[in-house]
Amino acid sequence: MLTALAGLGLGLSLIVAIGAQNVFVLRQGIRREHVLAVVIICALSDAALIAAGVAGLGFVLSAAPWLVVVARWAGALFLLTYAALAARRAWRGG
Structure with missing residues (x-):
């Protein structure tokens, strides 16, 4: 419990x-x-x-360390894209 x-x-x-x-x-x-x-x-x-x-994704990632690098760069790319879209919306306004 x-x-x-x-x-x-x-x-x-x-x-x-x-x-x-x-x-x-x-x-x-x-x-x-x-x-x-x-x-x-x-x-x-x-x-x-x-x-x-x-x-057990942690176990898989420890067995294949290159997946951590791929996930890191994919996450960074996603966040940069999301930030660029937010900046564009802010720049254009209302």
Whole structure:
């Protein structure tokens, strides 16, 4: 039971924290644009990442260290693209 509560607390802490994904979901909700699609995609993405972690992705990554490098660069590329799109929206305004 203690392990289940620790997992529930960790999951809650990930959801409650206002990060880039939560800000995006809130922004889309406020603008009333594609709300259902955004919520479904984000929920499924979170579920897939949690399932991968539980299924032992750490073990796979330790067995194939090159996957860590690929994931790092893919994440950096995603964040840079997201930042460029946000900067473009800010530059253009309203």
